[in-house]
Amino acid sequence: xxxxxxxxxxxxxxxxxxxxxxxxxxxxxxxxxxxxxxxxxxxxxxxxxxxxxxxxxxxxxxxxxxxxxxxxxxxxxxxxxxxxxxxxxxxxxxxxxxxxxxxxxxxxxxxxxxxxxxxxxxxxxxxxxxxxxxxxxxxxxxxxxxxxxxxxxxxxxxxxxxxxxxxxxxxxxxxxxxxxxxxxxxxxxxxxxxxxxxxxxxxxxxxxxxxxxxxxxxxxxxxxxxxxxxxxxxxxxxxxxxxxxxxxxxxxxxxxxxxxxxxxxxxxxxxxxxxxxxxxxxxxxxxxxxxxxxxxxxxxxxxxxxxxxxxxxxxxxxxxxxxxxxxxxxxxxxxxxxxxxxxxxxxxxxxxxxxxxxxxxxxxxxxxxxxxxxx
Ligand code: AMP
Numbered sequence: 001x002x003x004x005x006x007x008x009x010x011x012x013x014x015x016x017x018x019x020x021x022x023x024x025x026x027x028x029x030x031x032x033x034x035x036x037x038x039x040x041x042x043x044x045x046x047x048x049x050x051x052x053x054x055x056x057x058x059x060x061x062x063x064x065x066x067x068x069x070x071x072x073x074x075x076x077x078x079x080x081x082x083x084x085x086x087x088x089x090x091x092x093x094x095x096x097x098x099x100x101x102x103x104x105x106x107x108x109x110x111x112x113x114x115x116x117x118x119x120x121x122x123x124x125x126x127x128x129x130x131x132x133x134x135x136x137x138x139x140x141x142x143x144x145x146x147x148x149x150x151x152x153x154x155x156x157x158x159x160x161x162x163x164x165x166x167x168x169x170x171x172x173x174x175x176x177x178x179x180x181x182x183x184x185x186x187x188x189x190x191x192x193x194x195x196x197x198x199x200x201x202x203x204x205x206x207x208x209x210x211x212x213x214x215x216x217x218x219x220x221x222x223x224x225x226x227x228x229x230x231x232x233x234x235x236x237x238x239x240x241x242x243x244x245x246x247x248x249x250x251x252x253x254x255x256x257x258x259x260x261x262x263x264x265x266x267x268x269x270x271x272x273x274x275x276x277x278x279x280x281x282x283x284x285x286x287x288x289x290x291x292x293x294x295x296x297x298x299x300x301x302x303x304x305x306x307x308x309x310x311x312x313x314x315x316x317x318x319x320x321x322x323x324x325x326x327x328x329x330x331x332x333x334x335x336x337x338x339x340x341x342x343x344x345x346x347x348x349x350x351x352x353x354x355x356x357x358x359x360x361x362x363x364x365x366x367x368x369x370x371x372x373x374x375x
Contacts, residue, residue, distance in 0.1 A: 008105025
């Protein structure tokens with residue numbers, strides 16, 4: 001079975017072709033500077049056929065689309081039809097940067113691959129069962145009813161993939177069942193999720209991916225009154241403030257760089273703001289670990305994933321230092337050499353298992369697409 005996974009951005013198209021018998025990637029492509037999505041889909045089909053994988057897109061068994069925002073309508077992967085597309089379009093106000101491009105990719109692919117089943121897999125769906133006290137903000141309740149203002153959470157396919165892998169491992173290796181896990185997806189975007197028995201019960205990103213941890217260029221949690229203060233003091237308008245929090249803040253706003261490798265190098269060379277940025281980044285993560293340990297009444301496993309979580313032994317060590325009070329004790333050597341799809345990092349004295357798990361959002365989308373079609 002061949003499943004194509006598509007991630008359509010506003011100016012790029014990322015795609016991967018999977019052989020679902022082996023879960024192997026047959027081909028991986030990226031088309032950049034897309035101005036016409038139809039042309040991009042044609043170029044993608046040409047690449048796949050030039051490599052001999054298919055004659056045209058109708059040879060595919062299924063297509064899975066990453067869709068960023070599923071709102072409250074989509075709690076599961078969903079077969080795409082005209083009604084699904086309309087419903088995703090209605091969610092555009094909640095994700096104005098992402099959902100329009102996702103819809104465009106879906107529409108163009110449907111034209112080029114008539115008859116091929118297509119499935120939408122939502123970044124928000126894994127968090128769809130958050131309890132009401134975790135997703136409701138302390139605002140007038142009618143704002144939730146009228147304007148759908150609530151926590152949705154993101155990075156769902158990644159958190160779902162790594163927590164499933166971790167739960168399988170902990171059951172096989174230690175007989176731990178009904179796992180209480182904290183998943184830390186630390187990349188350019190970053191989020192923490194508390195997972196009980198395979199379901200997300202709380203997550204740090206909110207109505208939009210701006211809330212929570214410090215990120216590459218996003219502020220994460222701030223006192224919202226800072227915005228009123230800035231507007232009054234500087235006359236900044238909404239667009240300026242939006243740009244400030246989403247694009248000029250976070251690691252970049254603090255030390256001028258959003259690439260963690262460069263920031264660690266700068267800190268090594270004595271740059272004080274880079275050192276401060278790293279301290280803030282790690283301290284925020286520690287605070288969320290503490291909060292979610294409370295929400296879960298203790299944890300069995302702490303998972304690091306995403307570009308930083310998978311690759312930076314330094315950041316993992318900073319996060320786990322002085323956390324023995326919560327039962328988290330890292331083994332420095334295991335942490336240094338970790339390089340497998342799933343690596344254990346805890347010392348024998350640690351109550352909590354510490355795992356670095358390589359995420360695979362595209363495979364998760366392909367698996368969920370296959371599962372829906374098989375059901
Ligand atoms: P992602 O968004 O998941 O692709 O992650 C991107 C982030 O991972 C960037 O900030 C990179 O600097 C960071 N990253 C990748 N490799 C390393 C590494 N070896 N050490 C520190 N950060 C890394």
